[in-house]
Amino acid sequence: MVTDFKSRQEKLLGRIDHGAFIIPSAKLKTKSNDTEFPFRQNSFFKYFVGFEEDNALLVLKKERDGSIRRFLFVEPKDPTLEMWAGIRLGKERALELLEVDETYNNTDIEEKLPHILSGVSELYFNHYDPESREMVLKASQTLSRQRKNKSPKPHSWKHSLPLMGELRLVKDQSEIQAMKKAAKLTDVGMRAAMALSRPGVNEKEINTLLTYLFNQEQGEGPAYDSIVAGGENALILHYINNNMTLKEGDLLLIDAGAQVNTYASDVTRTFPVNGKFTEAQAELYSLVLDSQKAAMAHMKIGNTLGSIHLETSKALATSLKDAGILSGSLDEIMETGSYRTYYPHGTGHWLGLDVHDESPYLIDEGNDTLSDVCLEEGMAFTCEPGLYFPADDKNVPSKWRGIGIRIEDDLIMNESGFTNITSSIPKEIKEVEEACQGDLKSILNKLETLPLMAK
Numbered sequence: 394m395v396t397d398f399k400s401r402q403e404k405l406l407g408r409i410d411h412g413a414f415i416i417p418s419a420k421l422k423t424k425s426n427d428t429e430f431p432f433r434q435n436s437f438f439k440y441f442v443g444f445e446e447d448n449a450l451l452v453l454k455k456e457r458d459g460s461i462r463r464f465l466f467v468e469p470k471d472p473t474l475e476m477w478a479g480i481r482l483g484k485e486r487a488l489e490l491l492e493v494d495e496t497y498n499n500t501d502i503e504e505k506l507p508h509i510l511s512g513v514s515e516l517y518f519n520h521y522d523p524e525s526r527e528m529v530l531k532a533s534q535t536l537s538r539q540r541k542n543k544s545p546k547p548h549s550w551k552h553s554l555p556l557m558g559e560l561r562l563v564k565d566q567s568e569i570q571a572m573k574k575a576a577k578l579t580d581v582g583m584r585a586a587m588a589l590s591r592p593g594v595n596e597k598e599i600n601t602l603l604t605y606l607f608n609q610e611q612g613e614g615p616a617y618d619s620i621v622a623g624g625e626n627a628l629i630l631h632y633i634n635n636n637m638t639l640k641e642g643d644l645l646l647i648d649a650g651a652q653v654n655t656y657a658s659d660v661t662r663t664f665p666v667n668g669k670f671t672e673a674q675a676e677l678y679s680l681v682l683d684s685q686k687a688a689m690a691h692m693k694i695g696n697t698l699g700s701i702h703l704e705t706s707k708a709l710a711t712s713l714k715d716a717g718i719l720s721g722s723l724d725e726i727m728e729t730g731s732y733r734t735y736y737p738h739g740t741g742h743w744l745g746l747d748v749h750d751e752s753p754y755l756i757d758e759g760n761d762t763l764s765d766v767c768l769e770e771g772m773a774f775t776c777e778p779g780l781y782f783p784a785d786d787k788n789v790p791s792k793w794r795g796i797g798i799r800i801e802d803d804l805i806m807n808e809s810g811f812t813n814i815t816s817s818i819p820k821e822i823k824e825v826e827e828a829c830q831g832d833l834k835s836i837l838n839k840l841e842t843l844p845l846m847a848k
Contacts, residue, residue: 397567398443399492401560402463405441406455408556412515415525416441416553418449436746437519437557439655444491446482448499452509462494464509469498502528507535510547517553558752561745563771568745569805571656572773574611576803576814578651579658581840582606583818586621588831590666592641596621599647600635607651609840616657617748619649623666627797628781630738639666644674646797650748657748659775660815661801668829673792675822677780681798682820684708684778688740692804692811697765698754698774702740705778709736713780718788735782735789741775744803768806777801 405414419435434445442451442465450466470483484496497505510516510532518525533547564572582603589599600621608614622632623639627646639645643666650658663678665671670678688705710732713719718735719726726732743750750773755763779799782789802815819828 396492397565398441401441402453403461404560405557406453406461409455409515409517411455411457411513412517412549412551413452413454413510413513414553414557415516415518415529416451416453416557417519417522417525418444418447418451420447434655436655436751437554440557440561440746442491442493444482444487450499450502451493452506454509454513456512462509463492464505465491465493465496466499466502466505467496469500503531506532507539511536513547515549515551516547517551517556519554520550520552521554554751555753555757558750559756561750562743562752562766563769564745564773564805565771568656569771569773571654572658572744572803572805573814575616575651575653575656575658576660578607578609578612578653579649579660579815580818581609581836582649582651583647583660583662584828584831585833585836586645586647587662587664587668587819587825587828588833588836590639590645590664590829591668592639592666594666595638596623596626596635596645599645603647603649606837606840607649611653613652613655616650616652616659620647620661621649622646622797625784625795625797627663627799628783628795630781641667642671644796644798646799648799648801650803655746657744657746658803658815659744659748659801660803660818661777661779661799662818662820662825663798663800664819664825664829669826670822674796677793677796678798678822680709680712681778681780681800682822684712685776685800685802688776688778689804689811689813692768692776692806694769694806694808694810695767697767698739698741699765701776705740706732706736709778709780716790718790735780736778737781738777738779740778741804744773744775770806770808773803773805775801775803 416438418438421429421432424430432447446468448468452464454462465487467484467487468481470481475481484498488496516529518529585602585606586599589602600619603619604615618633620632621635623637623645624643626632644663645666646663648661650660684705687708688701691701691704710726711723713732719731743752754766756766758764777799781797782793784795802813804811804813819825
C-alpha cells in the first residue's frame with residue numbers, strides 16, 4: 394500500500410532526473426529563558442513524512458537509475474530527557490513506522506550525510522534557511538576532501554521550495570477532510586462569537602472563546618492569531634491586540650480559523666455588536682457581499698486568482714464610483730488603482746497546511762516565461778473582499794466613516810466549479826442578525842467533547 398506521504402515523495406522525485414532533497418523539521422523556539430513556544434511542525438516536513446518531532450531531517454534521494462532511497466534522522470532515545478520533555482520515537486521505531494529506508498540519530502548527520510549524498514550532483518534545499526545551507530556546505534566540503542571517491546559530488550544547489558510548493562497546490566482527500574473539519578469548528582466559533590457579542594463585552598473575551606472552541610474535538614487551536622476588531626480597529630488589517638471593549642452601534646470584524654492536523658481554515662465575518670445592522674451598515678455590507686458573489690461567479694477551472702481579483706476589484710470600484718467616493722470612469726479608476734485606498738489587499742490566497750499556503754502563484758514555463766497558475770480541481774483558497782473607510786476621510790460619506798467590512802470564505806475547486814466549505818457560517822444580513830440572537834449554551838452543546846460543566 395502506498396501511503397499519502399510515500400506518494401508525495403514519489404511525485405516530488407518524479408520531477409527531477411536525479412538528485413536529493415533535504416527537508417528539515419521545525420525546531421523548538423525559545424520563548425523565555427528555559428521555556429519554549431508551542432511546537433509547530435515545518436509544513437513541508439509534515440507534508441512529506443508526517444512525523445511530528447523536532448530536530449529531525451528527511452533526505453530523499455533519486456539515483457541515476459531512477460531508484461529512490463529515503464533517509465530520516467531523528468532525536469536519539471534518552472530516558473532522562475524523555476522524562477522531562479516527552480517520549481521520543483527513536484530511530485528503531487521510526488524505521489518500523491515511517492516507511493523510510495534508513496534511520497539514524499540526528500547526532501550522526503555530519504558523519505552520515507556526506508555518504509548519503511555521494512553520487513549526487515544536484516541538491517535541492519531551502520536556500521532561505523541558513524542551517525540547511527551550512528549543512529549542505531559541510532557535507533559538500535567533506536566529499537570534496539575524499540579524493541579517492543570518484544562518484545559525482547554536489548555541484549548544483551537548487552532552491553527546493555518552488556517544486557515542493559507546486560505539489561501542495563492540489564489537495565488530496567485526506568487534506569480536504571482535515572480542512573472541512575477545521576471549517577466545522579470555525580463555524581461553531583463564529584456562531585458562538587456572534588451570540589456572545591454585545592456592548593460592554595471585551596474583544597479579549599471573544600478571542601478567548603474562539604481559542605477554546607478551536608481546541609475542541611480534533612481542533613489544534615487557531616491556525617493563526619485571531620483578529621477580533623471592534624469599530625475602527627477593523628481598519629487595521631492585521632489587528633491582534635484584541636483588548637478593546639465593544640461599543641453600541643459598532644460593527645465587529647472577526648478574522649479567525651481553526652486548525653486540524655495542521656491544516657488551516659481562514660474565515661472573516663463582520664456583524665453588528667448589538668445584533669442589528671443600521672441602514673447605513675447594511676448598505677455597505679451588501680456592497681462587500683455582492684462583490685464576493687461577483688468573485689465567486691468567476692471561480693471556474695482555468696481561471697486564475699489574478700483574474701478573480703480583477704473582477705472583484707471592478708465590482709468594488711464601481712460601488713465606490715456610484716457612491717461618489719471615487720471619480721472618473723471605471724477604466725480610469727482601475728488604471729490609476731485609486732480603489733486600492735479602500736480595498737488594499739488581494740481577493741484570495743492559497744490555503745492548506747499554512748494559512749497562506751506555500752504554493753506558487755506563477756508557474757515557470759521556460760524561456761523566462763511566467764504565467765498565472767490556473768485553477769484546477771483540488772486547489773484550495775480564500776475569497777475575501779473588503780472595504781475600509783478611515784474616520785477622517787472626507788471623500789467618504791459620513792455614515793460610512795470609520796467602518797471596515799471584510800467577508801471571507803474557504804473554497805475548494807471541483808469538477809463542476811467549487812465547494813464553499815465555510816458556507817454554513819452565517820453571512821447574509823438576515824442570517825447574521827439571527828445568529829447574533831442565538832443562545833450561546835445551545836451552540837456549545839452541539840460540540841461532542843465539551844466538558845460536562847459547559848453542557
